Amino acid sequence: MFDHIAFPTSYQTLDTPYPVQITVKRLDLIHPQISGNKFFKLKYNLLEAKQLGFKQILTFGGAYSNHIAATAYAAQLFGFQSIGIIRGEELHTQALNLTLQSANDFGMQLRFVSRAEYRLRHDTDYQLQLKQHYPDAYIIPEGGTNTFALKGTQEILSPEDQTNYDVICCAVGTGGTIAGIIESSSNRQQVLGFSALKGEFLRHDIQQWTDKLNWSLTDQYCGGGYAKTSPELLQFMLQFEQQYAIPLEQVYTAKMMMGLFDLIGKNHFPTHTRILVIHTGGLQGRVK
Ligand SMILES: *Cc1c(COP(=O)(O)O)cnc(C)c1O
Numbered sequence: 001m002f003d004h005i006a007f008p009t010s011y012q013t014l015d016t017p018y019p020v021q022i023t024v025k026r027l028d029l030i031h032p033q034i035s036g037n038k039f040f041k042l043k044y045n046l047l048e049a050k051q052l053g054f055k056q057i058l059t060f061g062g063a064y065s066n067h068i069a070a071t072a073y074a075a076q077l078f079g080f081q082s083i084g085i086i087r088g089e090e091l092h093t094q095a096l097n098l099t100l101q102s103a104n105d106f107g108m109q110l111r112f113v114s115r116a117e118y119r120l121r122h123d124t125d126y127q128l129q130l131k132q133h134y135p136d137a138y139i140i141p142e143g144g145t146n147t148f149a150l151k152g153t154q155e156i157l158s159p160e161d162q163t164n165y166d167v168i169c170c171a172v173g174t175g176g177t178i179a180g181i182i183e184s185s186s187n188r189q190q191v192l193g194f195s196a197l198k199g200e201f202l203r204h205d206i207q208q209w210t211d212k213l214n215w216s217l218t219d220q221y222c223g224g225g226y227a228k229t230s231p232e233l234l235q236f237m238l239q240f241e242q243q244y245a246i247p248l249e250q251v252y253t254a255k256m257m258m259g260l261f262d263l264i265g266k267n268h269f270p271t272h273t274r275i276l277v278i279h280t281g282g283l284q285g286r287v288k
Pocket of ligand 1 (some may be wrong): 174253
């Protein structure tokens with residue numbers, strides 16, 4: 001199973017005019033389509049599901065959820081059937097977007113539900129109904145963040161990463177990835193999260209998973225909200241890709257990188273700061 005897979009990791013240090021070191025940890029190279037961080041989040045969930053004898057994996061997401069695509073792929077790879085509860089019943093009659101198409105290609109059974117039904121996804125009674133309807137399914141929450149995910153995301157940083165860098169940057173959606181990184185970081189490191197969505201609630205979500213204090217979160221670079229883009233963002237993304245030959249996407253990694261460059265330009269970091277940027281992938285959802 002997953003135990004035997006060594007996730008390939010490669011690092012790329014950027015040639016920039018700034019007096020800091022920027023190194024990108026390329027989790028995107030784990031798979032050309034699937035967000036690298038999602039494998040870490042799924043790893044112990046799938047091991048648990050196998051051990052408990054489940055045949056199916058069921059999870060939730062919106063039409064642009066990288067977690068949905070990743071779950072479909074990983075489930076198929078490890079011999080599970082997969083079911084995706086997707087927000088928006090109107091999608092049923094429309095052509096699938098790139099993310100849902102890839103989930104479909106990996107064999108996921110897509111079940112489109114109304115927004116009202118989707119809102120019940122954390123509700124105990126609703127979960128019970130789902131369990132009765134899908135008795136063979138192991139249920140993973142929206143975005144994939146749970147205790148098993150945290151165990152996995154604590155494996156993103158290697159022991160070298162804990163000593164070779166001063167600052168670690170990561171894009172944030174539900175907070176499961178950064179929480180694992182914070183938990184496994186050294187106390188002399190600072191972990192800096194770039195939120196892909198607006199709001200203070202994420203800070204509390206992250207705090208649920210860690211008691212450590214060596215981190216901060218900004219939503220200043222979320223560009224007005226989740227998956228919202230602007231000509232400036234897309235321009236930055238293209239320019240970055242051309243300059244460094246590292247593909248980004250507009251929902252998470254381009255916003256993080258644009259935010260990081262903005263902070264560096266404003267001398268936010270002391271000279272010689274060694275910054276490790278986690279490239280979480282998500283490239284199947286990149287705008288063309
Ligand atoms: C899901 C995702 C994130 C955010 O991960 P969380 O654990 O939900 O915070 C960041 N980057 C990419 C590319 C993702 O797909």
